[in-house]
Amino acid sequence: MNERVLHVLEFDKIVEQLKEQAETSLGKEKAAHIFPETDLDKVNRLQEETDEAAQILRLNKVIPFGGIRNIRESLKRSVIGGVLSASECLDIANTMYGGRRVKDFLEDLEEEIPILKQFAEDIAPMREMEQEIRRAIDENGDVLDNASSKLRSIRSQIRTFEASVREKLEGYTRSHAKMLSDAIVTIRNDRYVLPVKQEYRAQIGGIVHDQSSSGQTLFMEPRAVVDLNNKLQQAILNERQEIERILTELSNQIAGVEPTISSNLELLATIDFIAARAKLASKMKASKPRMNDKGIIKMKQARHPLIPDDEVVANDIEIGEEYTAIVITGPNTGGKTVTLKMVGLCTLMAQSGLQVPAFDDCELAVFQTVFADIGDEQSIEQNLSTFSSHMKNIVSIMEEVDDASLVLFDELGSGTDPSEGAALAMALLDEVIARRARVIATTHYPELKAYGYNRDHVINASVEFDVESLKPTYRLLIGVPGRSNAFEISRRLGLQAELIDKAKSLVGIDSKSVENMIASLEKSQIAAEKQYEEAHEILLESEKMRDEIEKEWQTFERKKEELYRKAEEKAEKALKQAREEAEIIVEEIRNMKMNAGLKEHEWIEARKMLEEAQPQLTSKSSSCKQEISEENRPLAPGDDIKLLTVNQQGVVLEQLNEQEYMVQVGIMKVKAKRKDLQYVGRQKQDPERTVATIRGSNAHVKTELDLRGERFEDALHRLEKYVDDALLAGYGKVTIIHGKGTGALRSGVQDFAKQHPAISSARFGGSGEGGSGVTVLELK
Known part of the structure; x- marks a missing residue:
């Protein structure tokens, strides 16, 4: 890109606006040198940087750049052996603190801003150097008394000498007030003096340091305080030398970490430059291209x-x-x-x-x-x-x-x-x-x-x-x-129609045709744009209506499920009450069984019939959801399906990808989309080849096994298979009905339970469960 094109297109005005958005002089310097890149990868990287900073602005957050200064010249002087002033050292400490704030702010953000977070990670905290400077220099840029023990002692002497000098001079203002132009103590040439009238010069005695413009007032240092003033000046000189030593030491320490500070400065300048680009985008209501x-x-x-x-x-x-x-x-x-x-x-x-x-x-x-x-x-x-x-x-x-x-x-x-x-x-x-x-x-x-x-x-x-x-x-x-x-x-504008018509007659036929064609095109485009706007409005209204219908449908579904749930709860409550009443009646009849002469197994069968008579309640909403999930469920090899495109049943051979399957319909093998396949069921398997049943499914396994009338060996064989099925079904407790009889089958069931590793305990049935005619097994 040549400079002339940038000037012609007024890119320099964009640069000025960008500089205004930068928070620091470092960022403004970067903005002033912005230039179009010609490498696609670099341009994409720059756009990603700007978009990350814009993302922070969209969260109503601002990167804190307070305290950051352009300290490059100070760093250069420290490297070549120069002694930095206290204010320069303070600027360096403030910049270190500002850099740490920027680092912490970016690293604490939860948003995905990998580029800016990488910049933040590369910023060195430099806490020790910052604390070293702040121990010696206060926020006003003055060297603290505690910067060294020697400086503290010197400043203590200075305060003592100053107090002594002022005390003596104030004594003069009280005892020789008529000899003074004004009863005050002032300073000339860094020494404490009194404003003495010209005619009393000899009476006061001492050293004249200055006089007024009229010559009527002499600023004199009385002979009595000359020695004290000399000691004070020596102490002040010692103070300056100690401050110089402290600043020299700090400057040397700063020079030792100059590469790290300079690296931090470059990172902070880059972050401010990126933030300025995002702020300009926000100001212009711009978007990422x-x-x-x-x-x-x-x-x-x-x-x-x-x-x-x-x-x-x-x-x-x-x-x-x-x-x-x-x-x-x-x-x-x-x-x-x-x-x-x-x-x-x-x-x-x-x-x-x-x-x-x-x-x-x-x-x-x-x-x-x-x-x-x-x-x-x-x-x-x-x-x-x-x-x-x-x-x-x-x-x-x-x-x-x-x-x-x-x-x-x-x-x-x-x-x-x-x-x-x-x-x-x-x-x-x-x-x-x-x-x-x-x-x-x-x-x-x-x-x-x-x-x-x-x-x-x-x-x-x-x-x-x-x-x-x-x-x-x-x-x-x-x-x-x-x-x-x-x-x-x-x-x-009012030109006569005759003149306009005459002018039109002088225009060539080709020119008229072109003008008519252009006019027609303009009308067509304007009409098309109008139709587009109308269609867009209709689309927006349709989308709004669709959203409203979806909300109404969701509300309807929630209300329907709530009604089903309340109906089930009401039915369950009624069934529970009926069951409790039936239990009471059965128990009362049972107590009379001796008179009626009924047998134990007949009561067990009656109880079993009572339980089986209880209807199974299924949530309507759950079944609806199941039907929907069956329709969209992934298919597995061996599933029976219907190929909707030909209305023929077949079987799934293989899943090719997420939405495509290989199926066999008759003698043909074809590829089919999932949307064209309707799940019918799972092919029946040979019982001897079935490895396992889905745990928790109890549709084919009851909680009781009746072995009465079975031969001993056949009964134990059935018992063994039943316990396996009950374990797979996830039951925790089952009941084995063997009757009382000779007791052989009952003993066989008890011995089987003791030896089976999946049975934790076995007991005879209690009152209302069948007594010694049944064995209740607790499964692990």
Whole structure:
């Protein structure tokens, strides 16, 4: 990028705005040297940095840069052996403290800002050096008494001598008041003196250090305090020497860690520079652009960065894919040059790591060079005409332009004969397009209105003009060339209709056709934009309606589930009450069993029938959810399915990826999407080959096993299999009904329970459970 282009596109004004956003002189220095990068990776890195800082601003947080100073000159002097002043040492300590605050702030943020956090990690805390300085120097930049024991002792002597001198001199002010011009103690030449009247000089005696302008007052040091003043001056000299020694020692320590301090300064300057870029983006309401190296520019509602928000007109601009050249035609003062500068300036900003004032998801290209021929650069000193000035610039552009260039031509071919200028403009555009550069050109030549229709990769554009108000709207119309509005404007201004009609009759047929075509295109585009806006409004209303329906549906589902839950609770409560009443009745009848002559196993069977008669309650909402999950569940090899596209059943052979399966339908093996498959069930397995049943599923295993009437060996075989099934079903307790009989089967069940490792205990049934006719097993 050459400096001339930066100046022409007013990039220096962006730099000034950026400097204003920096908090420290270090950051301002960085901002002053900002320059567009031409490497895509570097540009993407800069944009990521800016976006991370913008993310902090979006959280209403501000990086604290207080206390940070530009201490580079002080560091240089310390390295070459210079002695730093107390205020310079204090600035270094404050900068160390400020750097630590920035480090802690960034490291404590929970947001994903890896680049800034890496900068923060690289900042060295330097607490010891900071504390060393603060032990010697206070916040006002003065060396503290406690900086050394010698300095504390010297300053104690100074205070003692000062008190003695002042005490003696104040005695003079009381006893010799008439000899003094004023009863005060003052200082001349760093010594305490009295203002003595001229005529009493001999009576006071001592050393004269000064006199008033009239000569009537002499500032004298009485003979009695000369010795004390001498001791005081010596103590002050000793103080200066000790302070010099302390500052020399601190300067040497600072020089020893200068590389670390300088590294911290560079990191802090970079962080402030990045934060300034984010603040400028916030001020401009800018967004992060996606960058490419393919010459593609796509911006929605882009605004010129230097025009105030209440004046700027936002426009859409796109170039680099379907077409590589835009020719903007139309009258002067319509906004063509503003559009040209906006594209160029946004490109330079994006390549410098700055966000651009456009809608989100905008896209900009990284160009190796940006060329611009904008404005009247006529030079009286060089005796160059407007045309010559433009051509001289264009010649230099044509020497360098290539496929990695963005070229901006303003009023191409102007300043000479219209027919020759138009021809030259078309030739230049053809050459730039042939070199595959991206080019945007403005012109007022009518011959270029048809240029975009006769060339590949070229599109016409214009800036809209409101004939009613006789003012440009500054809206860019892509695909529509500019047309002359002379007749319409003349009519609005009151020119006679006869003169306008006569003028129209003098215009060529081809020109009329072109103007009519342009007018038709303008109307079509305006109508299309209006329809787009209406469709967009309908879309927004539809989305709003969809959201409202979804909310209503969710509310309905919640209410439905709540009703199901309350119904289940009510049913369970009624069943529990009925069960308790039945238990009471059964127990009462049981107590009368001796009279009735009923057998034990008959009571067990009656109890079993009572339990089995209890209905199973299933939540309606749960079953609905299960159906939904079955429909969307992942399929496994062996699952029975229905292939919806052919309405045939088959089986899953293999899962190819997340949404695609290999299935067999009849004799065919086909690939099918998950959405085209309906789950039917799982293929039945051979019982002897079944390894395990899903734990917790008790649909096929009851909590009781009835062995009555079985042969001993068959009964134990069934018992063993039943215990395995009960364990797989997750039961903690089961009941084995063996009856009383001879007691052989009962003993066999008890012995089996003692030897089985998964049975923790076995007991006979209690009252109401079947007594000794059943054995209750506790499973592990």
